[in-house]
Amino acid sequence: MVPEEPAARILMVEDDAVIREATQLTLERHGYDVTTAEDGLEAIESFEKIHPDAVMLDIMLPGLDGISVCRRIRETSLVPIVMVSARGDALDVVLGLEAGADDYVTKPFDTQVLVARLRAVMRRAISDPERPAPSAGASVESFGDLELDREALEVRRGGSTVQLTPTELKLLIEFANNPGVVLSRSTLLQRVWDYEWGGDGRLVDVHLQRLRTKIGADRIETVRGFGYKLRA
Secondary structure, rough: OOOOOOOOEEEEEEEHHHHHHHHHHHHHHHEEEEEEEOHHHHHHHHHHHHOOOOEEEOOOOOOOOOHHHHHHHEEEOOOOOOEEOOOHHHHHHHHHHHHHOOOOEEOOOOHHHHHHHHHHHHHHHHOOOOOOOOHHHHOOEEEEOOOOOOOEEEEEOEEEEEOOOOHHHHHHHHHHHHHOOOHHHHHHHHHHHOOOOOOOOOHHHHHHHHHHHHHHHOOOEEOOOOOOEOOO
């Protein structure tokens, strides 16, 4: 008899007891092992203790806020992070994404949407990003001083390893799969974030900004009114 795989561990950080308890029950019904935290400091302690597979992190927290927690986690881990914003405030969302979050939802949120977002960010973290099979000896591609090793899922710039989050890596691979081809925001949202419906273009913009900072600002070109493309 094949043993069942352990349930994915979710760290949910939420200071509102009603939302926390209701969301925990929903996630557990979907098969997740959920640990909760009420504030930022407890979140850091819980994260270091359980090493979750994904983090659901509220922005507005007592003490250490969600943005700071996200930055602390990103100092040591590439774990998928979904930020939760109470107001849907544009600045909160952008700050959360710039701090290293992979996606976000706004309150009040549909629990089915939340589950879908968590599943999507975890798929990006554990799956080998879809790509054309490389020919023998061609798993490493070069774009100027940038190297993409598809087998090792590593990126190097000038010989030094570049640390990318799973979302940033999948974004780069999508461009590498289509060199010189202009990709629109909607196309990237569908292929990278697994959105089957309209999504927020800020996800693309902020992650592209972070990616450009790491691999070189001129590596990905903006084609105004159409989208972005990887320069050969």
